[in-house]
Amino acid sequence: MVRRTRPAPPATHRRPAHRRRTAILERMPQQRRRPVVTAVAALIAAGLVAGGFALTAQRSGEDPVVGAGAATVTPSATAADGAARDGTVTITRTGPDLPGADVLDRCDTDSRATVARYDTAALGQVVLQCGTSGQGYEHIRVRHTVDWRDVLGPRSDRDWDDAMLTAVQSVLESPPTGYPQDAGDGKVCYAAPVRFDDGSRPAAEPNVRVIVSATTDRVITAFPTDDGGC
Known part of the structure; x- marks a missing residue:
């Protein structure tokens, strides 16, 4: 009996493994791949934003205040009635103790x-x-207490910060014509003459x-000077 030999099946061509993976990816619906790309892009964008914020805070040298942005500084040139104002700060020789013990306790x-x-x-x-x-x-207490006491001199028995806080409020809320002025590095400057409520001026x-930060809206310092202006 003659045994018949079964013909060998035709050889099949198999794609290399890396080409099969490529073909599978190409057949994947686009909507399945888009979320991955979108997520990666979102992570990159978030990193860039966070890095930019950190760099800005580092350059300013100050802690950022949430919700406080840079302001466009325009001088307060006139009073509400359109008249120019000299913005003289008036310090009363008697008055309450400012800002109060409860405030400083904080x-x-x-x-x-605040x-x-x-x-x-x-x-x-x-x-x-x-x-x-x-x-x-x-900062003002450490650097300028003596300066503010010199302003008061013998005319008043009020404390140094009574005079300082009175002056800061007056010059910021009712500045002279042409203030604030740009002081550079994201800061602005206010200045005004000082007098007492009897009309005399400090010796x-x-x-x-x-000086105020225009980027964080905080008072940096306040001090008396011999010369007017900024």
Whole structure:
């Protein structure tokens, strides 16, 4: 008996593995691949935004205040009736103790606590925080207490911060014509002459200068000076 040999099946051509994966991906519906691409793009965009914010905060040298953006500074040139104003700061020789013990007590635990708020025409609401050695009430206390005491001299028994807080409120909320002025590096400057409620002027440093951050809307410093202006 003769055994018949079954013919071998024709050889089939198999694609290499990497080509099969490519073909499968090409056959995948586009809507399945888009979410992956979209997610990657979103992550990249979020990283760029976060990096830009961190760089801005680092350059400014200040802690960013949430919700506070840069403001366009325009001088407060006239009073409401259109008349020019000199913006002279008047310090009363008697008056309440400012800002009050309860306010300063908060500064012992929170450097961002607010000591005072001011409504300004150029920047909107500006705050004086308890602050640090670099800005706010603490900076002014450390650097300029003696200067403010010299302003008061023998004419008043009020404390240094009574005079300082009175001057800051007056010059920010009712500035002289042409203020604020650009002080560079995201800051603006206010300045005004100082007098007492009896019409006399301080013998030493009869002007006040206040520096405000236009990017964080915070008072950085306030001090008396011999020369007027910024």
